[in-house]
Amino acid sequence: MQKNILRYALVLGFSLIVSSCISTENEKFFGTTKPKHDPNVLWINNGSEPQYMDPQKASGAPDGEIVRNMFGRLTEINPKTGKPIADMAERWEISEDGTEFTFYMRKGLQWSDGKPLTAHDVEYSWLRLLDPETASVYASLAFDIVNGDAYNLGAIFVQGQGLSVEKIQDTLSALDLGDIKQSKYPAGFMVYPEGSDKDAVRKAILKKVNEEKVLGAEVTAEPAAKKHVQAKALDDERFWVKLNGPLPYFLAMIEFYIFAIVPEHVIEKIKARDGDDSLWVRPENVVCNYAYCLEEEAFRQYKIFKKNPLFWDAKNVTLDTVKAYSIESGNTNIFMYRTGEVDWTGANTDVPLEYIKKLKHLEDFHIDPYLGVYFYGFNVNSKPLDDSRVRRALSKAVDRKALSEILGGGEIPFADMVMDGLAGYKSLGTPLFEPKEAKRLLAEAGFPDGKGFPRLELVYNTQEKHKQIGQAVQQMWKENLNIEIELVNKEWKVYLDDMTGRNYDIIRRGWIGDFIDPYTFLELALSTSGNNRTGWKNAKYDKLIRNANIMSDYDKRLEMMREAEKIHAQEMPFMPLFLYTRNHIKKPYLKGFYFDYQGHHHWRYMYIDERYYDGKYHKELPEEEDPLRRSPVWPPSEETTTITLDEIKGSKSASVNVTQINKVGS
Amino acid sequence: MIRFITRRLIGIVITFFVAISLSFFIVRYAKGSPFTSERAMTAEVKQALEERYGFDKPMPVQYMNYMKKVFFEFDLGLSTKYPDRTVNEIIGMSLPKTMLLGMFALFWAILVGLSAGIIGAVKQNTKWDFAAMSMAVVGISLPSFVLGPILALIFALGLLWFPAGGWGTFSHLVLPAITLGTLRAAYIARLSRSGMLEVVRSDFVRTARAKGLRESYIIWKHALKGGIIPVVSYLGPAIANIMVGSVVVEKIFNLPGMGPYFVDAAFNRDYFLVLGVVIVYSAFLLLLNLAVDVAYRLLDPRVNFNG
16 A cells, blocks of 8 residues: 555645646747857767668658658659749750650769769669669559560560460460560560569570470560660769650659669679678668768767768858767657757657647647558458448548547648649549448448448557547447447558458558659559559549559640549548648747658758857748858759749649648648 | 586586577468568569569578578678668667666666665664655656657757767766666665565674674675575576666667667567677577576585586
């Protein structure tokens, strides 16, 4: 008893201490606003230790943040307008049919070791992305390049007189070949072996065609190789690429870090030395081409980056040193922020939910919308979820506004897959909550007032937020449809296994867009998409999306995508719940920091407002009027950014809905 | 004694071998793979990754290859979570940090625990005793995931005396070491108090007092050696606890020690890293137990090595 009283007293006492220590009621900011370092230094948190810093192998957000600040791409996204602008390429030309792009490299580009950077480096980097040996999980993003998929997937290129799909199929029918596609350039066919023993099929095709000559004396076969991929340096200044169709989002897509330019001369040297190239991004080896270069690292602690004086826009880069911590714990992150040990809690670690209420009113706390949708996936082969009326009923019975209020992290209630305004897209505007219609649909499907509805399982991976959402939805379905759902919590890898094997009824999902275009979300529901995992297939949907991607009229393309999304809304294999948001805290002295829909923040634009060294708060000036802004033109390269997709195609590409962003961000 | 140690070392090698073998098959047959992710990867990418780590080979071959590498080349393999790092490299970077933290925590635990225990025993049933034992109750009642954030809030956020997290200087170690060592300090205080009480009431202490020896001399020279025997036997599990317990503390204070790998590697199905951690911890625990047994014998001649 005495021990218990002591425990309660302790808890109460410590709660009071805790509360007083983080009391912020009379403050505008969380902790110190006086920088603890020199004005040319920045301390940030990058979240967890990056898995890869190699652009072509990177896949996580902490990887991306570092890669994006060390390696340039041909284009980048202007964070003020959301449009693709020139980066390592100063301009580009697009062919009449919109399928061929010729990029002109900036003059005098150099690697940080002084070696010239040319279009050949771009060719090397893009082909490295597609090289099966690189094993890039993002290689499929480059499958729109002619023969990019053939090279990556290990297809066999068959070329010769009098060939046809039928002839290849009939002659080699015993080999269970799989897909055969006409290769656009050079003329011929790409045979994509399928099944578990692809290597044996490949070898058999090569033998039958080249040695046994089963397709004729003039016909030859060879494994798809780099030379077949239609992405080449025409000379030192020009890089040319041919796509399978006009992709309106291509310039925005290649801003993604996997398309970053990497140093062949370093990578190949390391490969020759070690047998593989994995150590080329270590501080002692790495050579960069962007604003910063890795100087020093302490594994799982921090990485120190130094300004690259040979970066093409180095004169407009203010910060000399960026120290990026790897702090995974949300608590430690905000503690270190409060004491001034980090200037920005970073884009990859959220402020813990329990602090949001306390910090929400502060000027340095921000909640930004994010290019991501949180949704539930239905296994459409599991009864009664094979009936679209049931799926729609479940969706309409969820009160998304109430759900967002429960979560309290600024999540935007949403019932569609693609957000309004994304690259000019007009959202369907599906109502957020229709309980009556939900009841009607369920009755129509044979379950009036939920009678006879089986007990389904809703699978989620271990995380408090997913549990909270699951419980709220479970309650809403009970109240509005009178049905019982069982919540099943699974450990991350088991959850992924179940998702891949479709071992679930309903499963929690989420998707962060890779580039600013509706396709990044609509691709999920394609029957051929490896990310679908619901078993839903709709030929009309597939056709609309495929055709939209080869449509040169941008408005028509968006309309076709909208039509496709209407099919999705009617069929509802995915049930969207809300749009993600990211929250973070940033010191008022950190300037040159722009909102970004994808959470990308270039260090090259950031700087420290030196007025804050006096320990006082200085009212924020609009960025353009800020007298201390050292780079007067924003973006620094604006005068050289003469060509954008908009100007060339007269389209609405890559614009974001700024009204919505401001409203939510405020 | 040499026979005893040799016999124990043989046992350790066998236990070690069994532990690695069992762990190998448990982690390899656990559901999920290191390469599954929310974003689907092509079969070609998966195949390339599996080839890199040798997962494309039959399980017995994988086992043999792994054991051969571990025992003959001291190569613990490649991490799948951090693919450009070897497990040797990761453990080599993190183990010294965990050990340093452990040493400080142990130092804190022994210093505070023994002092409180001795004071409690010598000043039995006084306010000193009450204060020391109350502190022990507080120490035992507060788990490190509660104590750590509280210390950080008071001493890092409130008073700004120490950093809230990170690694590099002595001040980075203070709060984590106190967090990690406090629970053990509390146990040591209680054990040493009861051990000392038993000894100070024994005949030889009474004789020493009767001879007119100074009290402090009696405590330090005669009573302490016998009084801390329970503490010594606790030190083995305590050091093990400190090493394993550092998982939580290293997470709270964002320390780059081995603790986080203990859990994260399992969640990530980072097979070789899991095994590497198992190897290090099991070697550590087995050798530590041996060391405690030897120390126990040296402190108490009644303990028989052949027993």
